[in-house]
Structures are given as C-alpha cells and as structure tokens.
Amino acid sequence: MxxxxxxxxxxxxxxxxxxxxxxxxxxxxxxxxxxxxxxxxxxxxxxxxxxxxxxxxxxxxxxxxxxxxxxxxxxxxxxxxxxxxxxxxxxxxxxxxxxxxxxxxxxxxxxxxxxxxxxxxxxxxxxxxxxxxxxxxxxxxxxxxxxxxxxxxxxxxxxxxxxxHDQGAALLPVVSARLPMEATEAGRVHVFRPDDGGVEHYAIEIGQPPRDRPVLARLHSACFTGDVLGSLKCDCGPQLRAALAQMGAEGAGVLLYLNQEGRGIGLANKMRAYSLQDQGFDTVEANHRLGFEDDERDFRIGAAILRRMGFTQIRLLTNNPAKMRMLAANGLEVVERVPLKVGETRHNAHYLATKAAKSGHLL
CATH class of the missing domain: 3.90.870.10 (DHBP synthase)
Structure with a gap:
C-alpha cells in the first residue's frame, strides 16, 4: 500500500x-x-x-x-x-x-x-x-x-x-441540485469533476428527458466574454440563451456547459487571440500564431457526460459538424442536427464567416 x-x-x-x-x-x-x-x-x-x-x-x-x-x-x-x-x-x-x-x-x-x-x-x-x-x-x-x-x-x-492526453480524464459526478431558471422552472444542474484535477464541467438538465428516446442536447463551451459580459465579438451568449429557451419550450433537454474557454486554449490565450485579431488576423490565424490548433477542445468530455447520464441518442443543437462526428465516434448516435443560428452582429460577421470558411460551420 x-x-x-x-x-x-x-x-x-x-x-x-x-x-x-x-x-x-x-x-x-x-x-x-x-x-x-x-x-x-x-x-x-x-x-x-x-x-x-x-x-x-x-x-x-x-x-x-x-x-x-x-x-x-x-x-x-x-x-x-x-x-x-x-x-x-x-x-x-x-x-x-x-x-x-x-x-x-x-x-x-x-x-x-x-x-x-x-x-x-x-x-x-x-x-x-x-x-x-x-x-x-x-x-x-x-x-x-x-x-x-x-x-x-x-x-x-x-x-x-x-x-x-490520448485517453482523457475520467469524469466523476459530484452533486446535482434543482435550479429554477428563466428558461424553465424545471431545471437541474449536475456537476462533474475530472480525476486529473482539471476544471469541473456542468450539465443543465431541463425537465425529465427520457433516456430511451433522442434528447435535445447542446455542447456549449464556456465563454466568459460572451456568456457573462455580452460580448459582440462572438455568438456564444445568444446561442446559450437560445438553446436553453428551446429546451424550455419543448419541456426537456440537456445543455452541457464545458469549461473549455476559447475553443480549449483558456481565457488568457483567448484574449491574446483577440489582440491579434485587432491587428488584422482572423480567428484561425490568431490561434496559429499563438501556436495552437484551430480548435483545442476535447469533445470526448461531452460524450462521456451524456453517456454517464444515460443518454445514447441525441438531437444536437449545433452549427458545427465536427461536434456531430466526434460524438458519434465516442458512442453516441446523433439522429438530427438542429441549427442554432442566432447572435450575428456587425462586430462578429467576419468571425462567423471565418468559422464557416475555415472550420466548416454551417451558417
């Protein structure tokens, strides 16, 4: 021992x-x-x-x-x-x-x-x-x-x-509690903690979605600037609120709030990327100049949480086909892609165009 x-x-x-x-x-x-x-x-x-x-x-x-x-x-x-x-x-x-x-x-x-x-x-x-x-x-x-x-x-x-790096961390449930929200009073937050000491991730469950049918789901990466500050440089905040509203209207769904800020590079590096964008580089070019890939997120985390909660089939709220492929590769059946086109402004039009042209987003 x-x-x-x-x-x-x-x-x-x-x-x-x-x-x-x-x-x-x-x-x-x-x-x-x-x-x-x-x-x-x-x-x-x-x-x-x-x-x-x-x-x-x-x-x-x-x-x-x-x-x-x-x-x-x-x-x-x-x-x-x-x-x-x-x-x-x-x-x-x-x-x-x-x-x-x-x-x-x-x-x-x-x-x-x-x-x-x-x-x-x-x-x-x-x-x-x-x-x-x-x-x-x-x-x-x-x-x-x-x-x-x-x-x-x-x-x-x-x-x-x-x-x-190859295997990823195991995610352990910590606690869940009821949380009435603007989108619905029938909300519950589940907290998951990785066993490698990394940051926690959250699942927001709307209503009581059955586990034997496809659930309306979204994998939402944390965006402090968009979700909290209402940044106009991205569409993250509007996507978060629109996804919860749609789940509330349907009476069931699950939104995963994954702490993978800045497509997985963290808030400090995202701010560095924003500074480079002010110098004329697009979002992908900025990531590359910093030394990162276009997208450093680990989509296995979302798949593991959904499986742990008992979901095997999902209707995925996303404009990103890569999410569908990654979830399918990790044991989930994506039966439908549900578009989520909200939040375009004059400040983020170039950003969204770059995501469509270089990252394959369907916008």
Missing amino acids: TLGPSTVEWINRARADLRMGVPVVLVQDGAAAIAVAVEALDAARLAQLRVMGGELVLAITAHRAATLKARAYDGDLARVLVPQDAPLAWLRNLADPADDLAAPLKGPLRTQREGDAGLHRAALLLAKSAQLLPAALVLPVADGAALATANGLTLVRVTDVLDA
Whole structure:
C-alpha cells in the first residue's frame, strides 16, 4: 500500500508547477530533461539553468514555427537552439506573438534535426494542458530521477503524459441540485469533476428527458466574454440563451456547459487571440500564431457526460459538424442536427464567416 501520488496526480502536479514557473523533470527511455514554460519563466531561473551547462532548446509548435520561419524537422514541433547570450526577452518574444508585427525579424533561428523529440513534445503537451502558451525551454540532464529528488522537482514519464492526453480524464459526478431558471422552472444542474484535477464541467438538465428516446442536447463551451459580459465579438451568449429557451419550450433537454474557454486554449490565450485579431488576423490565424490548433477542445468530455447520464441518442443543437462526428465516434448516435443560428452582429460577421470558411460551420 502506498499513499504516494498516482500517475494522474503526478501529471497534474507538473501542470501546476509549470503555471508557477517551477521546472519539471521529464524522462523517456533513459533520456531526461528539465522543462519549464517560457510564459512563467523568470530571469533568475533562466540563469540557474544556464549554470547547469548543456544546450538549452526552445520547443515550439509547428504553427508557431511557421510564423517565425523556423524549420520544424519533427513535423508537429520545432526545437530551436537558444544562443548562450539570449536574454529572457528573446525567449518571450519567440513564445508570444504580441509584438510580431512591431518586430518581425527574430531570426535566423537554428533548429535541431537529429535526435528524438519526445521530451520536447511532452513539455508542449503539459504547457497546453496548463493553458499556457505552447513554448517550453528544455535542458537535457544526465540523471533525471536524482535531479528531481535533490531539488524537490516533479518527475513524470513521457509515456504517461502521452497516455493521459490520448485517453482523457475520467469524469466523476459530484452533486446535482434543482435550479429554477428563466428558461424553465424545471431545471437541474449536475456537476462533474475530472480525476486529473482539471476544471469541473456542468450539465443543465431541463425537465425529465427520457433516456430511451433522442434528447435535445447542446455542447456549449464556456465563454466568459460572451456568456457573462455580452460580448459582440462572438455568438456564444445568444446561442446559450437560445438553446436553453428551446429546451424550455419543448419541456426537456440537456445543455452541457464545458469549461473549455476559447475553443480549449483558456481565457488568457483567448484574449491574446483577440489582440491579434485587432491587428488584422482572423480567428484561425490568431490561434496559429499563438501556436495552437484551430480548435483545442476535447469533445470526448461531452460524450462521456451524456453517456454517464444515460443518454445514447441525441438531437444536437449545433452549427458545427465536427461536434456531430466526434460524438458519434465516442458512442453516441446523433439522429438530427438542429441549427442554432442566432447572435450575428456587425462586430462578429467576419468571425462567423471565418468559422464557416475555415472550420466548416454551417451558417
């Protein structure tokens, strides 16, 4: 019997450490490296890493590498060699595109071609899952386990990071309670907590939808700016209210409120994307310049919650065919797509057009 952390708990510790600027140790097949998120790195810690010797490498995604004109020999990422005299500002400018237009010439950048990129890939996955900019400083070390023990650092295996990413977290029901709402007095909120220590997700059940027939359902990604502040840059708030109103009118339905802000990149990175949009980039281009995919959401979460609640067939309120495909791939039968076309304004017309043209939304 052991009281020590499980694999899932070690990975969550690693995420938390990266958010605080604390390095973590990654190990794979006899190789090891220290990794730290550039966004949270400070000058003192950078100096400490340099004192240790060895060659510092900046891991960035292929999307960010394309913006920086750096060669991504590993396909999905690039390993940029860090000059010995490079200051912290140089690293941050490579990680953060905020000043790309003001200072577009950051190279030429030298990138690694030889050797395995597994440690660097795991560092980027951890940074993304911590909702940090996907840029990590990586320093190879000889004995990762000894270094972690001596310095009190979290040590995780690359295979565990990859497995956690591929499998996703298990969702555990926490509590449910009745909640009368404007849309209906027959409302109930269910709270689900992932076992990896991540943020909770919610299911808003309208009425008492039968489990043996298709239920009117929506997967709604949290949007603080749209749902709470009434932002005119997106259609999220109107979609949320329209979906609940339609469920209330029909007397039954379930809306999943998934805490995957900014299509899975988090509020801070969404605000960075908004800033880039003000510079003239569309929503997809902004995500790519930041180093993210078009959409980083995990639709398996919604499928798992619906199955856990006993639903197997759904009428999906969505304009996004990708949601239908992902739910079908995860054990749900989508018997009907119910359009949800509301909330277009002069402020979001270009955003909606980009979603239609580049992300396949049916608008």
